[in-house]
Amino acid sequence: MSIDVLERPEAVIDDERVFVMLTVAGQTCGVPVASVRDILGEQAITRIPLAPPEIAGSLNLRGRIVTAVDLRRRLNLPPPPEGHKPMSVVAEHGGELYALLVDQVSEVMSLKAEDFESNPPTLEQAWAVFSTGIYRLEDRLLVVLDVPKLLALSGED
Amino acid sequence: MDDLLADFLTETNENLAELDVALVTLERTPNDEATLSFIFRLVHTIKGTCGFLGLPRLERVAHAGENVLGKIRDKALTVTPDIVSQILAALDCVKSIVAHLGAAGTEPAGDDADLIATLNATASGQTAAPESEKNPEPEVAPASALTVTPTAAVQTIRVTVDVLEDLMTLVSELVLTRNQLLQLARSQENAAFSVPLQRLSHITSDLQEGVMKTRMQPIGNAWNKLPRLVRDLSREMNKKIELTMLGADTELDRQVLEFIKDPLTHMVRNSGDHGLETPDERRAAGKPESGRISLNAFHEGGHIIIEIADDGRGLAIDRIKAKALANGLASEAELAVMSDDQIARFIFRAGLSTAAKLTAVSGRGVGMDVVKTNIERIGGTVDLKNKPGHGTTFIIKIPLTLAIVSALIVEAGHERFAIPQLSVVELVRARREADGTTESVIERINGTPFLRLRRRLLPLVSLSGLLQLGVPQTDDDGAYIVVAQVGTNMLGIIVDRVFDTEEIVVKPVTAILRHVTMFSGNTILGDGSVIMILDPNGIARATGIGAGGEAKPAPVAATEKAHSGQKTTMLLFRANGDQKMAVPLGLVARLEDIPRERIELSCGEPVTQYRGKLMPLVPISGNHDLERATQPVLVFADRDRAMGLMVDSIIDVVDDHLAIELGGVRPGMLGTAVIRGEAMDIVDTGYWLTRAATDWFDGAAPAGQDVRQRHVLVVDDNAFFRQLLVPTLGAAGYQVSAAAGAEEALRLRDAGRLFDAIVSDIDMPDMDGLTFCRTVRAGGAWAALPIIAMTARAEPRDIALGRAAGFTDYVTKSRREDLTEALRACLTEPALA
Numbered sequence: 001m002s003i004d005v006l007e008r009p010e011a012v013i014d015d016e017r018v019f020v021m022l023t024v025a026g027q028t029c030g031v032p033v034a035s036v037r038d039i040l041g042e043q044a045i046t047r048i049p050l051a052p053p054e055i056a057g058s059l060n061l062r063g064r065i066v067t068a069v070d071l072r073r074r075l076n077l078p079p080p081p082e083g084h085k086p087m088s089v090v091a092e093h094g095g096e097l098y099a100l101l102v103d104q105v106s107e108v109m110s111l112k113a114e115d116f117e118s119n120p121p122t123l124e125q126a127w128a129v130f131s132t133g134i135y136r137l138e139d140r141l142l143v144v145l146d147v148p149k150l151l152a153l154s155g156e157d
Numbered sequence: 158m159d160d161l162l163a164d165f166l167t168e169t170n171e172n173l174a175e176l177d178v179a180l181v182t183l184e185r186t187p188n189d190e191a192t193l194s195f196i197f198r199l200v201h202t203i204k205g206t207c208g209f210l211g212l213p214r215l216e217r218v219a220h221a222g223e224n225v226l227g228k229i230r231d232k233a234l235t236v237t238p239d240i241v242s243q244i245l246a247a248l249d250c251v252k253s254i255v256a257h258l259g260a261a262g263t264e265p266a267g268d269d270a271d272l273i274a275t276l277n278a279t280a281s282g283q284t285a286a287p288e289s290e291k292n293p294e295p296e297v298a299p300a301s302a303l304t305v306t307p308t309a310a311v312q313t314i315r316v317t318v319d320v321l322e323d324l325m326t327l328v329s330e331l332v333l334t335r336n337q338l339l340q341l342a343r344s345q346e347n348a349a350f351s352v353p354l355q356r357l358s359h360i361t362s363d364l365q366e367g368v369m370k371t372r373m374q375p376i377g378n379a380w381n382k383l384p385r386l387v388r389d390l391s392r393e394m395n396k397k398i399e400l401t402m403l404g405a406d407t408e409l410d411r412q413v414l415e416f417i418k419d420p421l422t423h424m425v426r427n428s429g430d431h432g433l434e435t436p437d438e439r440r441a442a443g444k445p446e447s448g449r450i451s452l453n454a455f456h457e458g459g460h461i462i463i464e465i466a467d468d469g470r471g472l473a474i475d476r477i478k479a480k481a482l483a484n485g486l487a488s489e490a491e492l493a494v495m496s497d498d499q500i501a502r503f504i505f506r507a508g509l510s511t512a513a514k515l516t517a518v519s520g521r522g523v524g525m526d527v528v529k530t531n532i533e534r535i536g537g538t539v540d541l542k543n544k545p546g547h548g549t550t551f552i553i554k555i556p557l558t559l560a561i562v563s564a565l566i567v568e569a570g571h572e573r574f575a576i577p578q579l580s581v582v583e584l585v586r587a588r589r590e591a592d593g594t595t596e597s598v599i600e601r602i603n604g605t606p607f608l609r610l611r612r613r614l615l616p617l618v619s620l621s622g623l624l625q626l627g628v629p630q631t632d633d634d635g636a637y638i639v640v641a642q643v644g645t646n647m648l649g650i651i652v653d654r655v656f657d658t659e660e661i662v663v664k665p666v667t668a669i670l671r672h673v674t675m676f677s678g679n680t681i682l683g684d685g686s687v688i689m690i691l692d693p694n695g696i697a698r699a700t701g702i703g704a705g706g707e708a709k710p711a712p713v714a715a716t717e718k719a720h721s722g723q724k725t726t727m728l729l730f731r732a733n734g735d736q737k738m739a740v741p742l743g744l745v746a747r748l749e750d751i752p753r754e755r756i757e758l759s760c761g762e763p764v765t766q767y768r769g770k771l772m773p774l775v776p777i778s779g780n781h782d783l784e785r786a787t788q789p790v791l792v793f794a795d796r797d798r799a800m801g802l803m804v805d806s807i808i809d810v811v812d813d814h815l816a817i818e819l820g821g822v823r824p825g826m827l828g829t830a831v832i833r834g835e836a837m838d839i840v841d842t843g844y845w846l847t848r849a850a851t852d853w854f855d856g857a858a859p860a861g862q863d864v865r866q867r868h869v870l871v872v873d874d875n876a877f878f879r880q881l882l883v884p885t886l887g888a889a890g891y892q893v894s895a896a897a898g899a900e901e902a903l904r905l906r907d908a909g910r911l912f913d914a915i916v917s918d919i920d921m922p923d924m925d926g927l928t929f930c931r932t933v934r935a936g937g938a939w940a941a942l943p944i945i946a947m948t949a950r951a952e953p954r955d956i957a958l959g960r961a962a963g964f965t966d967y968v969t970k971s972r973r974e975d976l977t978e979a980l981r982a983c984l985t986e987p988a989l990a
Contacts, residue, residue, distance in 0.1 A: 044685075044686060046572070046686060046687040046688060046689070048673075048689060049624035049625060049626055049673075049675075049689070050625060050673045050675065051669075051673065052669065055669070055670070057687075058667075058679060058687045059687060060681050060686065060687050063330040063333060063681065065664055065667075065679055065680075065681065065687055067667045067669070067670075094668060096667050153669040
């Protein structure tokens, strides 16, 4: 599917885009499907001492070491309830693989450009920094996550 | 670039490397027809191919060189050092053209008429005759390893290094997957797949070995430039040098080979330049006229040992001593108790070149420290043996390969870590014997753990504490101590459990974790879990071990530089009975012995008349003996006020690196540091000053003009100065925050924290104060803040540099009053534009 998106002419991409939908702390979010390399269920994660708090640890994805970034911590959200099993959205950034830990990954959806709006001014700063805009879905709002920004953790800026 | 040209470049580069060696051989054995025709053939090939590819400039140079060689082959010319030099010059010209071709794809513009004219003149016999008496002495035997074997009958194909690298990565993954499968199979008895799995396992091992072999190259490849180098050196320096190379076919990983190429070249150059004496000096010392440099490479227990030996004059211990003293690397007292070998190791420290005069070749102040850094970067070590008058031998020990290392798997705080086997010396189990002996028992001084190991005190560090794993160290009994070698220092790492050793594939850590220097990489274990690989060098640095030792390892040149300036002069004294304490001498104004009769009481507190004023005296121990004949007092002064701290006796003044173990100490003490090998409390002067008079710092505070408390950020990598400044500035009426480095400070800025002023150190690892200041000034919320530089270096040049970088003011470390003065100046006036 990602290839389809890439090969369509510009004009059409502007009209309709495909997102992986996920939830974090009850909020629906979307990540452009082209930037997603993998979706993983619960994984064994090795803690990394002395790492920034947003880094949950590292995990083994078919022989590659992937750094796990906790989306809740990144967005200043409270930790998930005890016993919750996070899922991961794997994306590449700066030649390395990262796994964004989210509460749930639900489906892949095409969204129309006419439903898109840029960040409303009242959106909380912690969210606005990592959001490129909002889609008005029928029953709820979807925040488009800025994956490169989420993964641009201190140490490289 | 077309394929034809690319192939030509690869081939020519290889040929040129061989030519250098062959020509030096030819110079020694002018009548060796095989070598001569080998050289002729190579030059001829180069000439022929460039004619074909349309490279006229290259062709002309090669042609002129071939002419001379042709004359030699036809016996019209005899080989002399000058002729060889000319041909070498022609080859250098060819090399530079080839290099440009490789980079730009075209021949560089230029004219080689002079060179060609010289070569042509030689070919026609014009200059060769008068030089012929300078033939090399026939008694110099050709070095064994220099014999060129121009047999190219082995069948080879050319494969790019990238392909091999990819293969290596894939095989590494295959090995890991195999290990995982084996682990699974172990838990299932009689599984149908156990037999094929065994076969798979064997094949994988063979494959791994095979691919490893493709990466292996003889160490001679790193050496083939050396004969030429030594030859040029001997002509330039007018020394006679023989180079012998043994074990040139010892194989090692090409990645490792690349790393050691430059250090080796540098060391050989050093040996030739200032290791070996001139022929006259050698004759006078009763040695053969020609000096000898020998290289020897061999395998030893999974490592490669390379020895670089010369039979020269040896290292001048006295000069190293003087230099170490002058550069503040060690004090006279420290040097006095060091062995000659320990002193000799100072040459591995930054900024210590012993060459009496600078030559074009060496003695430029960079050198052995860089060599050591490069070798340590690949997990190797370098040491030396020095025999004054008989020469110096350097011994390099490096791993065979970087890709797969053997590692010890340990557990601390319920997490597993890998420690490279290379740095592990032994394992000790801490236990309390029934007979009460103290061997193998962890002992503590003020909470800092130590172990007696064969009559030496081994500093220990708890891994779970160091990595802040949040699990309190369980009972010492039964804990394991991994004894690790870091440079020349030993360090014990306390872990909870030790598993076995495993072959691991080192993968670099992700970019956002590079600042955590405690890890050298990470890997995937046989059971599929990810594990961090510890870096013993990083651990030693983090704990300050090696900082006080005589031969501190130099992991990174920059860090070394930052720390070498941080020797602190400490005043040692006795108080509280027999306890030893220390205070930075820079903070003490004077030392006084006050006669008992001059100590009076004012409101029940002891005071003395001092320089026409009353000076309060504060006992450092609660109950003070006022019956002594004289009272030793440390006087602290600030502007026109002074206070005296009463102690039992003054011991000494020493220079030492200060590494404070912080936390959990009594008020009035900053913590404990090991000074001259003894644990001592470090006095918190800020605390005692406020004890003497609660209004001590009131004069320094921006009195009454501004009700709001000013907020100052202190940036210093040195924990001691942070600990010193925070209470001092706090007492002066400021709210103080501290950052352990420029990056941490910038993170505070990016997090939106606001301050009224910044006080920053200059010498800091990673990002220094100047860069930090420029970064702050470049933009952001802090761009207009007053920034005060605080440093040990306050030469006019440094101050100018600081001002240029944007610092508002520049004060010397340890002069507290200057700092408070500067802060007050820039906070009461609007910040300087």
